[in-house]
Amino acid sequence: MSNDPIIKADRISISYNQKNIIRDASFSVARNTFNVILGPNGSGKSTLFKVLLGLKKIDSGQIKLFGDDPKKGNKLIGYIPQSRDLEGINLRVSDFILLGYDGIKFGFRLSRSKSNHILKKVLNMVDGQYLMTKNINQLSGGELQKVYLAQSLVGSPDLLLLDEPLSNLDIKRENELLNLIAGLVQKNNLTVILITHDLNPIYDIVDKIIYIANKKLASGTKDQVLNSKILSELYDSKVEVIKDNQSHKLIIGIEDSGEHHV
Ligand SMILES: Nc1ncnc2c1ncn2[C@@H]1O[C@H](COP(=O)(O)OP(=O)(O)OP(=O)(O)O)[C@@H](O)[C@H]1O
Numbered sequence: 001m002s003n004d005p006i007i008k009a010d011r012i013s014i015s016y017n018q019k020n021i022i023r024d025a026s027f028s029v030a031r032n033t034f035n036v037i038l039g040p041n042g043s044g045k046s047t048l049f050k051v052l053l054g055l056k057k058i059d060s061g062q063i064k065l066f067g068d069d070p071k072k073g074n075k076l077i078g079y080i081p082q083s084r085d086l087e088g089i090n091l092r093v094s095d096f097i098l099l100g101y102d103g104i105k106f107g108f109r110l111s112r113s114k115s116n117h118i119l120k121k122v123l124n125m126v127d128g129q130y131l132m133t134k135n136i137n138q139l140s141g142g143e144l145q146k147v148y149l150a151q152s153l154v155g156s157p158d159l160l161l162l163d164e165p166l167s168n169l170d171i172k173r174e175n176e177l178l179n180l181i182a183g184l185v186q187k188n189n190l191t192v193i194l195i196t197h198d199l200n201p202i203y204d205i206v207d208k209i210i211y212i213a214n215k216k217l218a219s220g221t222k223d224q225v226l227n228s229k230i231l232s233e234l235y236d237s238k239v240e241v242i243k244d245n246q247s248h249k250l251i252i253g254i255e256d257s258g259e260h261h262v
Pocket residue numbers: 016017021039040041042043044045046047048082
């Protein structure tokens with residue numbers, strides 16, 4: 001059983017107010033893999049996470065997670081949303097991280113020793129022990145992403161949904177965070193789905209791609225998805241994929257819309 005995909009979507013369609021966002025999409029996600037979702041702004045990447053989190057219903061088709069329908073408060077999932085408003089939030093990192101746990105438990109408070117145990121564990125997993133006593137307002141962008149990652153780990157999830165955790169990070173912090181996330185897949189047997197607009201920093205690490213554009217979805221290995229044929233079908237337009245083997249940079253050029261980097 002453990003080789004079954006942890007997510008299986010079969011011809012799903014998603015819309016808001018009768019406006020179709022994704023149509024007839026099928027894909028699966030295998031356990032213990034690093035997956036990335038790519039696609040232009042507004043293509044439905046975050047919406048797909050909402051479906052997996054049980055926050056948005058599909059119109060048709062079938063989607064199963066761990067063999068079940070998506071449901072709210074699923075403890076098997078850790079989630080970092082695309083953006084958060086921290087203004088006016090004056091919390092220590094430790095308290096902020098534990099919100100993730102207390103949230104799951106609907107306000108149930110943990111004993112001090114259990115809290116400390118969880119905090120140490122998750123901060124260790126993100127190499128962020130030194131952040132424990134800081135205030136959430138004092139953190140740099142990179143440190144904040146580490147704290148978000150730690151918070152998403154408090155319920156010991158099997159699957160992490162990370163919505164653009166790399167945006168606003170410089171290359172050094174981006175690589176640091178990516179290595180941490182890749183380590184969670186390798187050492188902690190987690191499955192990761194990460195949304196990003198820039199594939200290049202992650203190209204060598206990632207196992208599978210889910211590409212959404214124009215209401216369509218393609219998924220598979222890098223070679224299966226990131227080629228002119230598949231991307232031209234997605235964009236309904238001629239797409240050139242140029243790979244620079246030396247720098248590992250991938251440039252995707254779309255006719256009509258100018259150059260587009262992923
Ligand atoms: N609650 C909502 N009600 C109505 N339309 C919505 C809602 N949420 C998102 N949309 C629309 O659905 C489409 C997909 O949105 P989504 O946030 O999933 O895109 P995305 O791929 O994550 O984009 P980005 O890269 O900008 O984050 C967009 O056109 C958006 O305006």
